[in-house]
């Protein structure tokens with residue numbers, strides 16, 4: 400059996416609308432006035448399946464991608480061997496992986512002279528490593544952190560025959576909340592430092608989703624580097640509203656596996672935390688926290704036949720129990736994320752309920768769930 404056939408043996412699945420991802424890419428580019436999009440597809444395209452998502456974006460002309468790890472980069476390069484596709488590695492990389500990054504033409508984010516010197520000892524004559532100069536203007540994770548270190552890195556890259564500059568970027572810590580002062584400080588640092596180093600604008604990319612949505616007038620957005628907005632959710636804190644409507648991308652569905660009636664006083668699941676106060680129909684679904692439906696989701700709403708029901712008792716590793724207003728047949732579809740009739744449960748709703756953010760909910764969705772496109 401293929402992996403997909405194996406995954407489809409259990410009736411719990413994700414539905415992913417690739418057209419919606421394409422629409423969202425176009426919407427955010429229009430909104431921000433961007434000419435070029437670096438699509439962030441790290442962590443399996445935020446849980447959506449990197450292979451299908453990257454292909455859908457390539458189909459509308461996107462040729463620049465960013466991932467987090469060397470392994471993710473290799474996977475993507477095997478999918479897209481063509482030279483015009485660029486692949487950026489956003490995180491700190493082990494310099495010992497330089498030969499792999501050269502072979503697969505992956506452009507790591509670079510932050511120190513020492514790293515570049517060490518990398519250059521591993522690049523053979525006639526080969527080149529593309530690099531992305533990281534500027535730490537306030538995120539505090541990685542990057543050159545002053546005008547002089549930006550300049551010395553840039554000069555070193557420019558003077559080396561083994562290194563090719565792919566871009567220069569910074570990452571914002573507060574683009575998606577109300578801390579405008581901190582944001583402005585980061586913008587100012589970036590402009591001061593890259594201008595002092597004489598790095599041409601064509602190399603710059605600053606905007607993540609929050610910047611592209613709420614700050615496109617304050618920064619250069621010729622090239623934007625976004626993830627969350629592609630996947631159709633508002634990346635901001637709940638008080639920040641979207642200036643345009645995103646197309647919803649992902650649904651999480653399961654089918655009723657069994658139905659039974661609880662008598663008054665009978666309880667459900669570990670810890671017997673839920674007890675029926677009157678006779679009541681309930682159903683068991685084959686999904687649990689091993690699928691990324693977090694233990695904290697106990698009490699959350701789900702949709703059955705277009706109306707709201709609730710998860711009762713503890714979420715277990717592979718199964719949950721939900722309320723029913725009446726008996727439903729085994730096999731009835733239940734929506735845990737997505738639309739059913741007039742009702743909708745968004746990724747944001749799930750994230751709020753779990754006291755988390757959509758990014759975490761999506762990247763936690765288990766590999767045991769088949770992704771249907």
Ligand SMILES: *Cc1c(COP(=O)(O)O)cnc(C)c1O
Pocket residue numbers: 439441489570607608609624625626627628634
């Ligand atoms: C993850 C990441 C992004 C994408 O952020 P979104 O808020 O999802 O758009 C952009 N840049 C860097 C450096 C990242 O690590």
